Amino acid sequence: MEIIKTLGEFIIDRQHEYPDASGELTSLFSSIRLAAKILHREINKAGLADITGAAGDENVQGEQQQKLDVYANERFKNALAQRGVVCGIASEEEEQFVKFEETKNLDGKYVVLIDPLDGSSNIDVNVSVGTIFSVYRRVSPQGSHVTEEDFLQPGNKQVAAGYVIYGSSTMLVYSTGNGVNGFTYDPTIGVFCLSHPNLQIPEDGTIYSINEGNYVHFPEGVKKYIKYCQEEDDATSRPYTSRYIGSLVSDFHRNLIKGGIYLYPTSSRYPQGKLRLLYECNPMAFLIEQAGGRAIADPGQRILDIEPKKLHQRCPLFVGSPKMVDKLEKFVEEFG
Ligand code: AHG
Ligand code: MN
Ligand code: MN
Secondary structure: OOOOOEHHHHHHHHHHHOOOOOOHHHHHHHHHHHHHHHHHHHHHOOOOOOOOOEEEEEOOOOOEEEHHHHHHHHHHHHHHHHOOOEEEEEEOOOOOOEEOOOHHHHOOOEEEEEEEEEOHHHHHHOOOEEEEEEEEEOOOOOOOOOOHHHHOOOHHHEEEEEEEEEOOOEEEEEEOOOOEEEEEEEOOOOEEEEEEOOOOOOOOOOEEEOOHHHHHHOOHHHHHHHHHHHOOEHHHOEOOEEOOOOOHHHHHHHHHHHOOEEEEOOOOOOOOOOOEHHHHHHHHHHHHHHOOOEEEEEOOEEHHHOOOOOOOOEOOEEEEOHHHHHHHHHHHHHHO
16 A cells, blocks of 8 residues: 655654754644645635635735735734744735734744735636745844844745645645655645655756746846747757746746746836745745756846845746756846
């Protein structure tokens, strides 16, 4: 009989890999796992219950909040506050970071940054969405209130990062800096099971993912790279395939498994790029590097080395198979 390894067993097996393991990160993952299961349940009945559509407010980025954005934010926030290992969170959906004030939380070692529902405009049309999370050790002393400095750390300081994809099946993919592992949720037993051990992105690929409708607004180097992807050349399997879902988690997940590149450049509409450094780019960059890929914001600018200045800072993102990112980088270097 096939042996099933659950996420819980896997985390306990690996606990010795963390230098000062004391079970706190295990507890943090338990809260993420619990909130993910609840989100799975709600998303799966999205067409039946009155939970699709706009919530009527805008978030700090000036974007329409969907009802499920608000729901997901509350779920993850509550789950993370309940165990005393997290002292605060920052969320794409909240203007200020959230301090967890209970005594047990003040002693918490970790902060979590989260995009509770990524790709939320896809929810009303039954297309995959996700949750992205990023974990740092606080820099302020334990026992005190969390500070902004705890959240404004470069991505290379991440202790763990991951995402949940609510797709044709629900999966949790994460890394604590020792490779990337994927777990598929079996809703009949309520358990995430190891299905994708040690995920590695193919060194090269044939998929490029970008919102091409914005072509006229892109920098010249990106335009030239898109044309390169579309040219015919048997030796390099071009033209490549264009795939774009519009949920970063889903586009990233596909490219991670099949090989590919995801691009969200600066444009005249989004002069700094659209994606958020702390909630989207950093966790994805951490995962891709752990899986053997690359993530850059500009030629020579590794996402993980960017010093964040503000919580909701935006950032261009080029992420995926290393050879494809190398190629894109050359185009941007040459043509700007
Ligand atoms: P969110 O739903 O968390 O605001 O994120 C949406 C992001 C990302 O998931 C996706 O890749 C990108 O926005 C799509 O943007 P465009 O519609 O501009 O292509
Ligand atoms: Mn998002
Ligand atoms: Mn979101």
